[in-house]
Amino acid sequence: MSLRSGDPEEIGGYPLEARLGSGGMGTVFLGRTASGRPVAIKLIHQQFADDDEFRIRFRQEVAAARRVSGAFTAAVVDADPEGPHPWMATSYIEGPTLAQRIARRGPIGGAELRTLAIGLAEALRDIHRADVVHRDLKPSNVVLSPEGPRVIDFGISRAADQQTLTMTGRVIGTPPFMSPEQLQNPRGVGPSSDVFSLATLLVYASTGQGPFDADSPYMTAYQVVHEPPALGDVPHALRGAVEPCLTKDAAARPSVDELLVLLRDLPADLEVAAGGGRTRDTRTQHHLSRDTGGGRDTASGTGTGMGTGASPGPAVPDPTAAPASASAPPSPARRRLRPVLAAVAAIAVLGAGLAFLSRSSDDGPDAKRDDKGRNVAATRPALPDDFRPWRQDVPAGTAKVPDEVRCLPHGDSVYCGGGGSVATRVRVADGKRLWTVRGPGVPVQDTSLAGLANGGRTVVGYRFAAEGSGTDEVVALDAARGKELWSAPFGARSSSVVGPGAADAVVVGATVLTADADGNRIEGRDARSGRSLWTVPVPAGSQCAPLGAGGRAYVMCAPKADLADGLARRATIRPVDPASGRPGRAVTLDGPVQPLGALDGRLVLVRQRAGEEIGVVAYDAVLRLDAARGKVTTTRLAKTYGGTPGLLGGTVYFTEQSGRVSAVDAGSGRLRWARHTGVEGAAGPTAGPGGLYFGSSGGRVAALAPRDGRRLWSTDPKINGDGGLRTGPRVALSGRVAVVSGSDNLLYAFDTAKPPKSD
Known part of the structure; x- marks a missing residue:
C-alpha cells in the first residue's frame, strides 16, 4: 500500500x-x-x-x-x-x-x-x-x-x-x-x-x-x-x-x-x-x-x-x-550437522574461505575488458563432447540422511563428497555416476572431500561411523574405480581451532595430514598407501589442527582454555614439511584469526572482532604470514565487514547472508566494490570463465563480473533449500561447465555460456 x-x-x-x-x-x-x-x-x-x-x-x-x-x-x-x-x-x-x-x-x-x-x-x-x-x-x-x-x-x-x-x-x-x-x-x-x-x-x-x-x-x-x-x-x-x-x-x-x-x-x-x-x-x-x-x-x-x-x-x-525436496535431519543423539566453534561463530556462519585451504587460490578470475568496457572471458574453454545440461543427485549414505555435497573437478569428472557419501565420481559430459562409496553414518555439516592427491589419482574423503558403533575415519579411494586403498581414525576438532568448515584431513601433495583420534598428535600419511610418515606431538595445554594452503602445510594451535570459552584469542601457526614433518618457526598471532588461503606464498588470514550486538562477528584486518621468515603483515580495513570471508587471487570477498558481497584488496585493505548477488545465502565465490559464481542451498547461481561486481546473470532455484550459508563454494567449474551442489545432495550442471533462463 x-x-x-x-x-x-x-x-x-x-x-x-x-x-x-x-x-x-x-x-x-x-x-x-x-x-x-x-x-x-x-x-x-x-x-x-x-x-x-x-x-x-x-x-x-x-x-x-x-x-x-x-x-x-x-x-x-x-x-x-x-x-x-x-x-x-x-x-x-x-x-x-x-x-x-x-x-x-x-x-x-x-x-x-x-x-x-x-x-x-x-x-x-x-x-x-x-x-x-x-x-x-x-x-x-x-x-x-x-x-x-x-x-x-x-x-x-x-x-x-x-x-x-x-x-x-x-x-x-x-x-x-x-x-x-x-x-x-x-x-x-x-x-x-x-x-x-x-x-x-x-x-x-x-x-x-x-x-x-x-x-x-x-x-x-x-x-x-x-x-x-x-x-x-x-x-x-x-x-x-x-x-x-x-x-x-x-x-x-x-x-x-x-x-x-x-x-x-x-x-x-x-x-x-x-x-x-x-x-x-x-x-x-x-x-x-x-x-x-x-x-x-x-x-x-x-x-x-x-x-x-x-x-x-x-x-x-x-x-x-514446487516438487518436494526436503533435507533430512540428523539423529538427535549424535553430534551430526553440528554447529561449530562457539555460538557467535556458528550464528555468523563464518569461514567459507576455508574450503579453499586445500587448494591453491593463487589464480584469479580469467577475465578481461573488451573495447566497450564489458567483462568478457579471456578464453572460452571447450565443452565436453556431446555435453547437455544434466541433474544427477548424489545418493545419501546408508543412513539415508542427505545434506550438501561439495565437488572438486579433475579431468573429465568431478569428485563429490558429503551428504552421507564418502565420495562419488560423476562424468562432466553427461552426469553419469561412475562409482559411489556410501557412508554408514549421518553426515557432518560442511564436511565433504578432504581433497585429491597424487595428481588426482587418489580421492580422500570421510566415513562417519553409524550411531553407536566404530569411529570416524579418513578414507583414501582410487579415483579411477572407487576402490578403497586405506582408512584411518581421526579426531574431528579442526573447526574449533581453525574455524567453521575447517578440514579435519588436509591433503598437501602426496601427504594427508590429520589429528589423531585422541588429539595428542598431528599425523602425516602417504596418500596412496596410508603409511605413517611422521607425527608431531601437540603441546601440553593446547589443541591443534592441520592446515593446508597454497601447496604448503601448517599446524595451527590454540590454548584449550581459550577454546573452552569458545574463542581462540591467540593462535600459534607453525609450517611443517609435508614429506618429513619437520617443523618450522612458530608464529603467534593475536586473534581470533581465521585462515583463508594463500597469496604469493604467504598465508592470508582475517582478524575477527565481536560486533556491537550479541552473535555478530565482524572483520577488521587482513594478515599475511610469511612463515619462512616468521613475519606478519597486518593491514587494518577501512571499515569492518560482516558475513563469510573467502579468498580468490588477491581479493578477500565478504559474503553476507542477504547476498551482498564486498570485494576487498588483500594487500591494501581497500574496498574494490560492493554488490548484491540477488541470491540469499549465497556461498562462494568460484572463479570461472568471465565471472565469479555464487550458489545458494537451493541451487540458484549468480554470476558477477570480477572487475566491478556487476551482476551478469542468475538462475532460478532447483529446490527449496534451507537458505543457510554453508562454508565452501557450491559451484565447481570444469572448463566451461558449472557443476552446482545444494541441499538434499542436489547436483546439476550447465554451460556457463548458456546459463538456464530465469523465469
Missing part, C-alpha cells in the same frame, strides 16, 4: 516507497538501499519509543534477529535500537504469508505440505541452534519465499540463556499457536514451546484450522492448557508426527531434530484435509489475526508489527507448489 500522510519519507537514510503494514509495536515500510536493493524497515510506534519496557523488547528483537539472521529468516541489514525513534531494516522477502496462502487457496496437501513441514522444522532447528526461542510462531510470521519458508518477527523472542521480560499483566503471543507453558509460565518457556507452536502451524496448514479453536482468545487459551487438540481432519501420516508435539508436558515433546526424523518419512502424496478448500469462518479468522499486543494482520501479512518481508500487492505464484 502507498505511503500515508504523516509517514516519513526516509528512515536512517533509506528512502521509503510503500507502507507494508502496521502492528502492535510498529509500522513496516518498504525502502531502498543506495544500490537499489529493497529492504523492509520496521519503525517502532512513537508512543513506545520512551517506554523502557518496549525499548528493551525491541533491543532484544534486533539482537535475536541478528543471531539467527540468514538461514531461514530475514537478514538484518541495519538498525538503530538506541535512537530517539528506533528502527530496524531487514532483507525484503517476497512472497505470501502462510496465512495468505491458506486464505486464498485453502488447506495444503501433497508434496507441497511435506516440503512446507520440513522447511519449517529446519528453520526452527537453525533458530534454536543460535540459542534463540522464537515464542511467536504463527501463520502471519511465515513467509513463503521462492527459496522456501522464512520465519520472521522476533519481537518477543529471547536468547535461550536469558530471562524473559516480566511484562507485568500481559500475556504476549497469539493463543491458538501458543504452548501451555507460554500461557501459564512465560518465564519458563524453552525450545519445546516452539515445537508445540510448529505443530499447531502444521495442523493449520493441512486443515485450514488450528488444533485449538474457540469463539474467544480466552476460551482458546483454556483449550490449549486443558483440552486435547482437535486432529480429526489432519492427514493420517502427518498426525503421527505432530501429535507427540502437542502434549501438554513440555519435557515429553520430541526435539526439533527428532521431529525432523518423523517429517522426513512423510509420503509425498499427503492428502488434503476433508472439505478441500474449507477455511475457518469470519469469526475465527478474525480471532486468529489478533494478538494481545494490539497488532493486526494486514493484506501484506504483517502481524504483531514485524512484517519483515511479506509481499504487498497482488498474490505471487505459490513457491511451495
Whole structure:
C-alpha cells in the first residue's frame, strides 16, 4: 500500500516507497538501499519509543534477529535500537504469508505440505541452534519465499540463556499457536514451546484450522492448557508426527531434530484435509489475526508489527507448489550437522574461505575488458563432447540422511563428497555416476572431500561411523574405480581451532595430514598407501589442527582454555614439511584469526572482532604470514565487514547472508566494490570463465563480473533449500561447465555460456 500522510519519507537514510503494514509495536515500510536493493524497515510506534519496557523488547528483537539472521529468516541489514525513534531494516522477502496462502487457496496437501513441514522444522532447528526461542510462531510470521519458508518477527523472542521480560499483566503471543507453558509460565518457556507452536502451524496448514479453536482468545487459551487438540481432519501420516508435539508436558515433546526424523518419512502424496478448500469462518479468522499486543494482520501479512518481508500487492505464484525436496535431519543423539566453534561463530556462519585451504587460490578470475568496457572471458574453454545440461543427485549414505555435497573437478569428472557419501565420481559430459562409496553414518555439516592427491589419482574423503558403533575415519579411494586403498581414525576438532568448515584431513601433495583420534598428535600419511610418515606431538595445554594452503602445510594451535570459552584469542601457526614433518618457526598471532588461503606464498588470514550486538562477528584486518621468515603483515580495513570471508587471487570477498558481497584488496585493505548477488545465502565465490559464481542451498547461481561486481546473470532455484550459508563454494567449474551442489545432495550442471533462463 502507498505511503500515508504523516509517514516519513526516509528512515536512517533509506528512502521509503510503500507502507507494508502496521502492528502492535510498529509500522513496516518498504525502502531502498543506495544500490537499489529493497529492504523492509520496521519503525517502532512513537508512543513506545520512551517506554523502557518496549525499548528493551525491541533491543532484544534486533539482537535475536541478528543471531539467527540468514538461514531461514530475514537478514538484518541495519538498525538503530538506541535512537530517539528506533528502527530496524531487514532483507525484503517476497512472497505470501502462510496465512495468505491458506486464505486464498485453502488447506495444503501433497508434496507441497511435506516440503512446507520440513522447511519449517529446519528453520526452527537453525533458530534454536543460535540459542534463540522464537515464542511467536504463527501463520502471519511465515513467509513463503521462492527459496522456501522464512520465519520472521522476533519481537518477543529471547536468547535461550536469558530471562524473559516480566511484562507485568500481559500475556504476549497469539493463543491458538501458543504452548501451555507460554500461557501459564512465560518465564519458563524453552525450545519445546516452539515445537508445540510448529505443530499447531502444521495442523493449520493441512486443515485450514488450528488444533485449538474457540469463539474467544480466552476460551482458546483454556483449550490449549486443558483440552486435547482437535486432529480429526489432519492427514493420517502427518498426525503421527505432530501429535507427540502437542502434549501438554513440555519435557515429553520430541526435539526439533527428532521431529525432523518423523517429517522426513512423510509420503509425498499427503492428502488434503476433508472439505478441500474449507477455511475457518469470519469469526475465527478474525480471532486468529489478533494478538494481545494490539497488532493486526494486514493484506501484506504483517502481524504483531514485524512484517519483515511479506509481499504487498497482488498474490505471487505459490513457491511451495514446487516438487518436494526436503533435507533430512540428523539423529538427535549424535553430534551430526553440528554447529561449530562457539555460538557467535556458528550464528555468523563464518569461514567459507576455508574450503579453499586445500587448494591453491593463487589464480584469479580469467577475465578481461573488451573495447566497450564489458567483462568478457579471456578464453572460452571447450565443452565436453556431446555435453547437455544434466541433474544427477548424489545418493545419501546408508543412513539415508542427505545434506550438501561439495565437488572438486579433475579431468573429465568431478569428485563429490558429503551428504552421507564418502565420495562419488560423476562424468562432466553427461552426469553419469561412475562409482559411489556410501557412508554408514549421518553426515557432518560442511564436511565433504578432504581433497585429491597424487595428481588426482587418489580421492580422500570421510566415513562417519553409524550411531553407536566404530569411529570416524579418513578414507583414501582410487579415483579411477572407487576402490578403497586405506582408512584411518581421526579426531574431528579442526573447526574449533581453525574455524567453521575447517578440514579435519588436509591433503598437501602426496601427504594427508590429520589429528589423531585422541588429539595428542598431528599425523602425516602417504596418500596412496596410508603409511605413517611422521607425527608431531601437540603441546601440553593446547589443541591443534592441520592446515593446508597454497601447496604448503601448517599446524595451527590454540590454548584449550581459550577454546573452552569458545574463542581462540591467540593462535600459534607453525609450517611443517609435508614429506618429513619437520617443523618450522612458530608464529603467534593475536586473534581470533581465521585462515583463508594463500597469496604469493604467504598465508592470508582475517582478524575477527565481536560486533556491537550479541552473535555478530565482524572483520577488521587482513594478515599475511610469511612463515619462512616468521613475519606478519597486518593491514587494518577501512571499515569492518560482516558475513563469510573467502579468498580468490588477491581479493578477500565478504559474503553476507542477504547476498551482498564486498570485494576487498588483500594487500591494501581497500574496498574494490560492493554488490548484491540477488541470491540469499549465497556461498562462494568460484572463479570461472568471465565471472565469479555464487550458489545458494537451493541451487540458484549468480554470476558477477570480477572487475566491478556487476551482476551478469542468475538462475532460478532447483529446490527449496534451507537458505543457510554453508562454508565452501557450491559451484565447481570444469572448463566451461558449472557443476552446482545444494541441499538434499542436489547436483546439476550447465554451460556457463548458456546459463538456464530465469523465469
